[in-house]
Amino acid sequence: MNKESETLVLGIDLGGTKILTAVANFRGEMLARDHSITPAAMGQEAVLRSIVESVNRAMDQAGILPTDIDAIGVGAPGPSNPDTGILFTSPNLPGWVNVPLRDIIEKELGRKVFLINDANAAAVGEFYYGAAQGVRDFIYITVSTGIGGGIFIDGKLFTGAIGTAAEIGHITIDDKGPRCNCGNRGCWEALASGTALAREARERISRGAETSIMKYAEDDIEKVTAEVIHRAAEHGDTLARELISQTGYYLGVGMANLINLFNPERIVIGGGLSGMGEMLLGVARRVAGERAYRVAFEVVDFVSAKLGRNSGVLGAAAFALQKISSDQVNK
Numbered sequence: 457m458n459k460e461s462e463t464l465v466l467g468i469d470l471g472g473t474k475i476l477t478a479v480a481n482f483r484g485e486m487l488a489r490d491h492s493i494t495p496a497a498m499g500q501e502a503v504l505r506s507i508v509e510s511v512n513r514a515m516d517q518a519g520i521l522p523t524d525i526d527a528i529g530v531g532a533p534g535p536s537n538p539d540t541g542i543l544f545t546s547p548n549l550p551g552w553v554n555v556p557l558r559d560i561i562e563k564e565l566g567r568k569v570f571l572i573n574d575a576n577a578a579a580v581g582e583f584y585y586g587a588a589q590g591v592r593d594f595i596y597i598t599v600s601t602g603i604g605g606g607i608f609i610d611g612k613l614f615t616g617a618i619g620t621a622a623e624i625g626h627i628t629i630d631d632k633g634p635r636c637n638c639g640n641r642g643c644w645e646a647l648a649s650g651t652a653l654a655r656e657a658r659e660r661i662s663r664g665a666e667t668s669i670m671k672y673a674e675d676d677i678e679k680v681t682a683e684v685i686h687r688a689a690e691h692g693d694t695l696a697r698e699l700i701s702q703t704g705y706y707l708g709v710g711m712a713n714l715i716n717l718f719n720p721e722r723i724v725i726g727g728g729l730s731g732m733g734e735m736l737l738g739v740a741r742r743v744a745g746e747r748a749y750r751v752a753f754e755v756v757d758f759v760s761a762k763l764g765r766n767s768g769v770l771g772a773a774a775f776a777l778q779k780i781s782s783d784q785v786n787k
């Protein structure tokens with residue numbers, strides 16, 4: 457990315473619960489950042505209105521006009537086609553099917569818009585500004601309520617035929633495993649995500665397992681989350697530790713598959729569960745090492761994502777910047 461400093465892009469990280477908007481320059485420095493709630497349950501119109509309002513606030517904050525923005529990148533939660541700008545579907549935005557999101561936002565804001573999957577955006581962010589700078593073959597994995605990712609091959613984001621590649625959360629790990637949100641059974645995210653961890657804990661607690669987890673959940677089983685289980689584990693709870701270790705096991709099984717498939721140089725791990733550190737990731741690494749092809753495993757380094765909550769929004773901005781740069785080169 458070799459742009460002049462005055463080039464400004466706007467990144468939008470559209471999530472099921474929040475909308476993050478940032479004005480950034482080509483170095484990934486944020487001149488303004490706006491955070492708001494996604495009114496997902498109120499439908500598409502309401503969400504689109506919130507996006508426009510968030511963009512306006514971010515521009516106000518940066519003291520710029522729409523005409524100062526060179527391009528806008530939108531990271532959306534769900535499989536999308538970056539070439540046509542269509543968001544196929546979204547597990548987090550009920551009722552969104554085949555939405556021409558790029559064109560809608562372009563019309564609303566009057567600037568060039570580029571659409572990308574949110575986890576892919578985070579991978580792009582880590583590539584340009586974070587933990588994967590200078591690494592041409594890497595896989596970004598985000599582990600939170602679900603599992604998402606982005607795959608870089610030879611310095612380029614791999615998107616597949618219609619843009620839905622790297623839905624790594626939905627590779628099958630156990631064909632008879634628990635039902636996944638996507639309808640399949642035993643997907644990676646049905647076994648190794650925060651949601652899976654909480655589900656397992658609730659099941660074990662309902663069956664009468666001895667544990668202090670409920671103490672950290674205000675004695676309300678609905679409040680048993682990955683975060684609560686982590687807290688219990690840190691206080692030495694045996695069940696919590698066992699369940700986190702089991703999650704780490706499945707995380708490692710999936711990583712072994714990715715290592716054998718892509719021979720990455722680096723695996724960048726982000727998302728809420730990465731905060732559990734070695735308790736989770738140590739197990740995952742060990743299991744990946746036991747299962748992956750040895751020579752391939754030996755070249756992988758495992759690092760934590762660097763951009764945290766900003767990876768998606770900065771990645772969306774970087775994606776837009778990359779697109780306008782390559783458009784100029786291709787002219």
Ligand SMILES: [Zn+2]
Pocket residue numbers: 625626636637638639640643644
């Ligand atoms: Zn699935």
